[in-house]
Amino acid sequence: ALMGNVVVWKPAEKSAYSNAVLMELFEEAGLPPGVINLVHGSGELVSDVAMAHRDFAGLSFTGSAAVFQTLWKKAGNNIETYRSFPRIVGETGGKNAVVAHPSANDDAVRVALIRGAYEYQGQKCSAASRAYIPQSMWDRIKDDLVDTVESLPVGDIASHETFVGAVIDEAALRKLEQAINEAKALESHELLAGGTVDDSKGWFVRPTMFRTTDPYAFTMEQEFFGPLLTIYVYEDDDWEDMLGLVDTSTNYALTLSVFAQDQVAISQALDRLRNAAGMTYINDKPTGALMGQVAFGGGRASGTNDKTGSKLALQRWISGRFIRENYSPDTDWRYEYMAE
Numbered sequence: 487a488l489m490g491n492v493v494v495w496k497p498a499e500k501s502a503y504s505n506a507v508l509m510e511l512f513e514e515a516g517l518p519p520g521v522i523n524l525v526h527g528s529g530e531l532v533s534d535v536a537m538a539h540r541d542f543a544g545l546s547f548t549g550s551a552a553v554f555q556t557l558w559k560k561a562g563n564n565i566e567t568y569r570s571f572p573r574i575v576g577e578t579g580g581k582n583a584v585v586a587h588p589s590a591n592d593d594a595v596r597v598a599l600i601r602g603a604y605e606y607q608g609q610k611c612s613a614a615s616r617a618y619i620p621q622s623m624w625d626r627i628k629d630d631l632v633d634t635v636e637s638l639p640v641g642d643i644a645s646h647e648t649f650v651g652a653v654i655d656e657a658a659l660r661k662l663e664q665a666i667n668e669a670k671a672l673e674s675h676e677l678l679a680g681g682t683v684d685d686s687k688g689w690f691v692r693p694t695m696f697r698t699t700d701p702y703a704f705t706m707e708q709e710f711f712g713p714l715l716t717i718y719v720y721e722d723d724d725w726e727d728m729l730g731l732v733d734t735s736t737n738y739a740l741t742l743s744v745f746a747q748d749q750v751a752i753s754q755a756l757d758r759l760r761n762a763a764g765m766t767y768i769n770d771k772p773t774g775a776l777m778g779q780v781a782f783g784g785g786r787a788s789g790t791n792d793k794t795g796s797k798l799a800l801q802r803w804i805s806g807r808f809i810r811e812n813y814s815p816d817t818d819w820r821y822e823y824m825a826e
């Protein structure tokens with residue numbers, strides 16, 4: 487809309503109310519009717535209609551990679567209907583890693599794991615859900631980390647004491663419950679904290695932490711969008727090989743945290759993990775991006791890396807136009823070098 491387009495805005499069903507309030511604010515602020523058209527409902531039904539329209543010119547999607555793939559196919563199937571080739575921008579999921587070098591500060595890593603993985607009950611695209619910790623650090627932080635995760639206050643978000651609230655709906659709880667049970671059954675996984683759900687009043691999943699000996703386990707690859715963190719402990723000398731695991735264990739590439747005090751290690755990680763994340767944080771957790779300040783967006787399965795929320799993305803929604811005016815038009819079709 488900022489770049490002059492008319493928009494159909496379809497929020498997620500579970501966030502209908504907050505988006506309706508925002509729409510009222512836009513209208514009160516003077517947004518002309520028809521510029522942004524808020525439509526609630528099933529994503530499938532709304533996109534069936536909107537994306538079959540000949541004037542459909544672009545899609546800016548935030549959600550899961552799987553749904554984004556279906557929408558891209560829908561645009562492809564309708565391509566002959568459109569007046570112009572549509573622009574397609576996607577901000578999708580993440581399997582975000584916290585990577586610690588042996589030189590990293592123990593406390594900083596511990597805080598990043600706790601806040602990164604469990605704040606907002608891990609229901610952030612940017613939440614930490616896999617971590618790579620050197621053996622020497624693990625020996626020092628393990629007990630305290632496990633105790634802290636076990637003691638995180640879970641409950642009503644209206645209370646200031648609460649750190650972890652309920653997940654958004656029953657489907658999210660069941661998906662997490664299934665993943666936790668599958669991981670518990672694997673020999674390669676040791677349950678360190680949490681591992682239970684409580685659906686008696688609300689959809690609560692205890693902050694859960696596994697240690698795995700399999701760097702390619704499903705818990706290191708898939709997004710679960712909840713308070714589930716899996717840790718892979720590597721030998722201190724294997725830093726460079728471990729970076730290869732970070733790059734290849736998943737196809738997501740949204741956010742990444744590198745913790746080190748050794749500047750050479752930071753450079754190595756930035757080089758090796760160039761394409762493993764759209765946003766890399768050094769000595770900071772992988773969440774908490776501020777729109778307008780962080781150019782937010784990921785590549786690979788995490789999206790089209792158009793950096794929605796930054797001015798880079800705005801260029802996707804303009805249609806460049808070139809105009810040339812000649813003040814001295816040629817009047818003879820022949821060039822000067824041509825014979826008379």
Ligand SMILES: NC(=O)c1ccc[n+]([C@@H]2O[C@H](COP(=O)([O-])OP(=O)(O)OC[C@H]3O[C@@H](n4cnc5c(N)ncnc54)[C@H](O)[C@@H]3O)[C@@H](O)[C@H]2O)c1
Binds near residue numbers: 578579709784
């Ligand atoms: N990269 C980012 O900026 C970012 C930010 C927040 C969330 N996310 C991701 O979003 C996901 C969680 O959000 P969600 O559960 O709302 O995702 P979702 O993909 O289930 O839903 C997103 C939107 O797609 C619509 N939709 C669902 N199924 C559809 C279908 N078959 N056809 C067309 N539209 C459909 C929904 O109605 C909703 O509006 C996670 O993967 C998370 O990582 C990404």
Ligand SMILES: N[C@@H](CCC=O)C(=O)O
Binds near residue numbers: 772
């Ligand atoms: N602003 C969020 C990311 C948005 C996706 O959920 C963060 O970085 O914590």
